[in-house]
Amino acid sequence: MPPAAPKPEILASFEAAKGFMPLGEGLALYEAALEAGRLGLPLLEVGTYCGRSAILLGDAAREAGVVALTVDHHRGSEEQQPGWEYHDPETVDAELGVMDTLPAFRRTLYRAGLEDHVVALVGRSPQIALVWNTPLGLVFVDGGHTDEHANADYEGWAPHVAEGGLLVIHDVFPEPEDEFTGQAPYRIYLRALASGAFTEVSATDSLRVLRRTRAGI
Numbered sequence: 001m002p003p004a005a006p007k008p009e010i011l012a013s014f015e016a017a018k019g020f021m022p023l024g025e026g027l028a029l030y031e032a033a034l035e036a037g038r039l040g041l042p043l044l045e046v047g048t049y050c051g052r053s054a055i056l057l058g059d060a061a062r063e064a065g066v067v068a069l070t071v072d073h074h075r076g077s078e079e080q081q082p083g084w085e086y087h088d089p090e091t092v093d094a095e096l097g098v099m100d101t102l103p104a105f106r107r108t109l110y111r112a113g114l115e116d117h118v119v120a121l122v123g124r125s126p127q128i129a130l131v132w133n134t135p136l137g138l139v140f141v142d143g144g145h146t147d148e149h150a151n152a153d154y155e156g157w158a159p160h161v162a163e164g165g166l167l168v169i170h171d172v173f174p175e176p177e178d179e180f181t182g183q184a185p186y187r188i189y190l191r192a193l194a195s196g197a198f199t200e201v202s203a204t205d206s207l208r209v210l211r212r213t214r215a216g217i
Helices: 008-016 021-037 052-062 102-112 125-130 147-160 174-197
Strands: 045-046 066-071 118-122 136-141 159-169 199-204 206-213
Touching: 008 021, 008 102, 021 052, 021 136, 021 159, 021 199, 021 206, 045 052, 045 147, 052 102, 052 118, 052 136, 066 125, 102 118, 102 136, 118 147, 125 147, 136 147, 136 174, 147 159, 147 174, 159 174, 174 199, 174 206
Parallel strands: 045 066, 045 136, 066 118, 136 159
Antiparallel strands: 159 206, 199 206
16 A cells, blocks of 8 residues: 555645755655554644645644644754855844744745644743643654754653654764764664664654654653
């Protein structure tokens, strides 16, 4: 049986949105989100940017009858700041002179017809995680790429993955030359496996899907 795929209009919205996730990884995320949605629990993403991957989570949530949530302070991660490789001048607030990706995210969600299925949690990931107490069917970690931020995202959100739920980690690159772009996500991926609490389900390019098999992180 072929893997489930989003409808053409959802794929078109995904490909039109600002962001960095390739199509193959997006399809793997969508398949994981559909599976996790069967638990009847919310799906949560850390790292919204302009909403590219939130489209896929939102559509999977709609199909499963659950809600998708996406966490971001919308001021951009390290590599998205002015002067860095992934900076996009269109994401800068012209009045304040700082990044603000929230308006772009809202436009993305509106154009995809998913405003009723995705909830934006605007703030710093660790602060929101501190007050979160609902089990989650899926946690997708795609936030900051320093060890400080990646570990904070893992420690804040992995405990909320329900039994049988999925932990998805993006930008996992094992090679040392990818130190800035992928080594911190790679290290939390290794940490999750070493904990014995998660078992790997699939790997698609830099996307890793793990299933919770026992308590702990």
